[in-house]
Amino acid sequence: MFDYEGCPINTVSKIQTGPSPLMVMVHGWRSSSSSVADRAMWFTERGWHVVMIELPNHGSSGEYGHWSAYRSLKAVESVASRLEKIINPSDVTSVSYYGHSMGGFIGLRLASKESLRIATLPLNRMILESPMTMYEPILDEIANGYRIPMILRPAYRRRLIERFNESIGQIGRWSNVEEFNIPLWGAPKLPILCIQAVPDERLGMDHYEQLVNVYAQPEYNGYLTAVPLESLKHSGARTNEDRNDAIEHWLANGGSL
Numbered sequence: 001m002f003d004y005e006g007c008p009i010n011t012v013s014k015i016q017t018g019p020s021p022l023m024v025m026v027h028g029w030r031s032s033s034s035s036v037a038d039r040a041m042w043f044t045e046r047g048w049h050v051v052m053i054e055l056p057n058h059g060s061s062g063e064y065g066h067w068s069a070y071r072s073l074k075a076v077e078s079v080a081s082r083l084e085k086i087i088n089p090s091d092v093t094s095v096s097y098y099g100h101s102m103g104g105f106i107g108l109r110l111a112s113k114e115s116l117r118i119a120t121l122p123l124n125r126m127i128l129e130s131p132m133t134m135y136e137p138i139l140d141e142i143a144n145g146y147r148i149p150m151i152l153r154p155a156y157r158r159r160l161i162e163r164f165n166e167s168i169g170q171i172g173r174w175s176n177v178e179e180f181n182i183p184l185w186g187a188p189k190l191p192i193l194c195i196q197a198v199p200d201e202r203l204g205m206d207h208y209e210q211l212v213n214v215y216a217q218p219e220y221n222g223y224l225t226a227v228p229l230e231s232l233k234h235s236g237a238r239t240n241e242d243r244n245d246a247i248e249h250w251l252a253n254g255g256s257l
Helices: 033-044 069-080 102-111 136-145 150-168 206-214 241-252
Strands: 002-004 007-009 011-014 020-026 049-053 092-100 125-129 192-197 224-229
Touching: 002 069, 007 069, 011 033, 020 033, 020 102, 033 049, 033 092, 049 069, 069 102, 069 150, 092 102, 102 125, 125 241, 136 150, 192 206, 192 241, 206 224, 224 241
Parallel strands: 020 049, 020 092, 092 125, 125 192, 192 224
Antiparallel strands: 002 007, 011 049
């Protein structure tokens, strides 16, 4: 357990003996470390250190009041920056991040911070599985559920931004919902493997298409390897050989296919 502003944040880890690469893993919304445990075991069986971080209000982590992706991001960042408490940095040969769904959304923001250090070391690469890349479609989904008329949607969004700023104690920090979409939310310049469920029964394909479109721009060219898989499901895909093959191939080729 790590403490973040009085909230206990649970980690589940397997630390190898001696120098090895480190994989930090973050699960999706309404999930826990158990949902990515099989993915973690795939790495530990190949000699990796693995640390799974459970989001606030999820798994065995504590409650952190009004939950938001941003507050969870800050909790993950805090824990990641203190992992030397459970692993000696001299035993870490490289640092990677694996984010599923919401975990991918958090990772995109984290990895965009050049000063980020995990166990005192910089992040080298990241793997995103069916990632959320925008908050805007989520807000639209909620608004549709509440049957908010289109004419009232702009006011609805402004009020949500105001309430969010109040919840984090930074009035005016965020002003527009587009700030929660990539590339404004984050577009890290490091090797990224995106493994995407096709179709994505939870998020749809808009998030994946946004990621691909952003990384097709000249300033991001060469950073993203996108692998759509029809054999993969967004939820419940604890084992998938096609996913494992893509990861193994990407890693064997130095972070590219």
